[in-house]
Amino acid sequence: MDTFWTWDASLETGISVIDRHHRKIVDYINELHQAHARGESQLVDRLFLELADFAALHFSFEEDLLDEAGYPIADAHRKVHQAFTKRVRHLYRMHVAGKDIIPQLLSDFRVWLTNHIRLDDQDYRPFVQRYIKRKQGNWFQRLYRCLFSS
Numbered sequence: 001m002d003t004f005w006t007w008d009a010s011l012e013t014g015i016s017v018i019d020r021h022h023r024k025i026v027d028y029i030n031e032l033h034q035a036h037a038r039g040e041s042q043l044v045d046r047l048f049l050e051l052a053d054f055a056a057l058h059f060s061f062e063e064d065l066l067d068e069a070g071y072p073i074a075d076a077h078r079k080v081h082q083a084f085t086k087r088v089r090h091l092y093r094m095h096v097a098g099k100d101i102i103p104q105l106l107s108d109f110r111v112w113l114t115n116h117i118r119l120d121d122q123d124y125r126p127f128v129q130r131y132i133k134r135k136q137g138n139w140f141q142r143l144y145r146c147l148f149s150s
């Protein structure tokens, strides 16, 4: 069975937790593509909901991370997520109404997420990387103090 979307290095943000989430979305898209091609409608329903749930979870995780990292345009980033979530909800309603919008959903996800990762997510990368380093530094200092001071 052919793969709809192949992950490549241009999609890496270098932030491992975010990359893992993005890869999981790509996996969902490929599974959905294959289930749709095989005509397995129950599996398509289940994967659609799981994908929408996972994307919502990823967005809210990322938004919290951006707030914690003090990213100055976290609100604008949140709005971009909200607009896409609205689009997915609209497609879900059409799907439930019996329209075959799965090919549209797959292509929207691929186009939107590719652009979003390459532009919007790349933009927050230095802020989040600095934040993660700070946190790791603090954690190490605490551990060091705990072990070596009396």
Ligand SMILES: [Fe+2]
Pocket (backbone or CB within 6 Å): 062, 077, 081, 116, 120, 121
């Ligand atoms: Fe994002």
